[in-house]
Amino acid sequence: MARKETSDAQKKAMKKYDDKFDTMTIRFPKGTIELLHEHGVESINAYVNKLIEAEMLKNNTDPDGKKDQE
Numbered sequence: 001m002a003r004k005e006t007s008d009a010q011k012k013a014m015k016k017y018d019d020k021f022d023t024m025t026i027r028f029p030k031g032t033i034e035l036l037h038e039h040g041v042e043s044i045n046a047y048v049n050k051l052i053e054a055e056m057l058k059n060n061t062d063p064d065g066k067k068d069q070e
Helices: 008-018 034-037 043-057
Strands: none
Touching: 034 043
């Protein structure tokens, strides 16, 4: 069966969606993801976002990267 080509409209829609996010690649030692799952972490992405947000709050920085005025 032949593969369907991705239409230009679909490519444009995917790019528009991807442009809403910053993307990063994180490399862990082998077994780290399985260990996190064993400890109840279901979504690595959500877990990392939660840790970053907690660190920012600890440092009085809002999600926009600006220091809160005290």
